Amino acid sequence: MELWIPVTIAAAFLQNLRSALQKHLRTSLGLTGASFVRFGYGFPVALAYVFALNHFAGYAFPSFNRTFLIWSVIGGLAQIFATILLVHLFSLRNFAVGTAYSKTEPVQAAVFGLIILGERITAGAVAAIIVGITGVMMISVARVPLSWHNLGAALVSRTALIGIASGAIFGISAVAYRTASLALDSPHPVMQAAATLAFVTVFQTVFMLIWMAVKDPAEIGRVIRSWRSSSLVGLAGVLGSACWFTAMTLQPVAYVRGLGQIELVFTFMASVFFFHERINRMEMAGCLLIVTGILLLLMWY
Template sequence: MDLWIPITIAAAFCQNLRSALQKHLKGKLGTTGATFIRFGYGFPFALIYLAGLNLVAGYGLPSPNVEFFVAGAVGGICQIIATFLLVYLFSFRNFAVGTAYSKTEPVQAAIFGLLILGETVTPAGVLAILIGVAGVILISVAQSPLTARNVISSMAGKPALIGLASAAFFGISAVSYRGASLSLGGPNFLMQAAFTLAYVTVFQTIVMAAWMRWREPEQLVASGVNWRAAVFVGLVGVLGSAGWVTAMTLQKVAYVRSLGQIELVFTFLSSWLVFRERIVFQEIVGCVLIVLAILIIMLVA
């Protein structure tokens, strides 16, 4: 098994845990504050990880160039925008359709990977990506009373457009992170990923802190007050991000993000086994499709 596969699965698990912790804190912090703690409390752990690789493992620090700084900054800003758009979707009554469109990220990541990095995907890889996206969309809309008429009428509506935009920004962000990491050219994939992660999280913290200081200072204060719980979000968030960037340094973004959809399977299983929530046939079919897509990707990637 290629190393990027277990790294991606671990990253997806950490992302699932981080999302659960953020939802718990959202009532105390609000959307902006809950988003900020991911970066604001995460960057110290990213710097510790980088220092550990340098001082303990003995890996030399890479020499960043203009391409690295630009790609990392673009990726960081796009990730913030994508996150805000995704949260904004929940203010719409028919947000489920928009959320489903936001799950088209692997498809868009494949397109941006081709346009920006010149990376191609095999026909079998394209099939796996499409199967996985179909499975995620089924799970996303499974609990909503959506009829064919409602889905068709909302395809060109605001939620759908916001969902597509969110997926696009997430796709550009992921491709940018891979481009930034690869531009370092060494000394090895672990240090390249760690250096990229440290730069991006510090950059995002500065950008978000400046925005909150200007527009929502009360959220900045609340983020400090709830530091005990926020520290765990930052730690788990960095573990997940380190996994994503490391995997995307080793493998094409489209494959990594497609495999990362296993996060939805984790969510489904926890809601079923732990919380004993009701499941519907669409969710089961969606999980089967995601698992099928993952198996195909593991064979062809």
């Protein structure tokens, strides 16, 4: 099995764990604070990871260059703003449709990868990704009482456009991270990914600290007081990001994000086995489509 496959699966699992921890934090922190902790409490771990690779594995520190800096900043800002758009969906009517559209990120990432990096993926991989995305969209709208009439209206609504924009910016972010990582002069993909992660996480921490200081200074105090829970979010977040960055350094983004749809399968496993929640037929069918898409992707990539 190629390294990018288990690394991507680990990334999806850790992202699911981080999201669950962040949801718990929303009871004590605002939206900005709950988003910030993944960076603010994660960057020390990212820095420690880089130094550990240097000290214990003997990987040399890569030299930063202008291409790396530009694409790292683009990726970091894109990730922040895409997250804001996605969270904004939750305050809108028919947000499930918009959220489903945001999950078209793997296809949009494939387009941006082609435009920016000249990367091409096989026709079979495109079909597999679309199968998985269809499953995600089915799950997203499974519990929304939409008739054919208002479903048609929702598909072309402002909410849907925000969802598409969110998926597009997430796709740009992922391709920007891969571009930045590949721009580093290092023979070790793991060190390339780790150095990119450390730089981006520090940049995002500084950016969001300034943002909170201007918009809501009191939130900084709440973030500090919640350090016990927040540090777990930061740890899960940075470990998950380390896996994403490594996988995207090894393999084109479209493949990584396509396989990453397995995150939703982890979510439903937790829902059924730990929280004893019931899922309906459309959700079950969506899960099966996601798994089918992933298996086809691994066969045809």
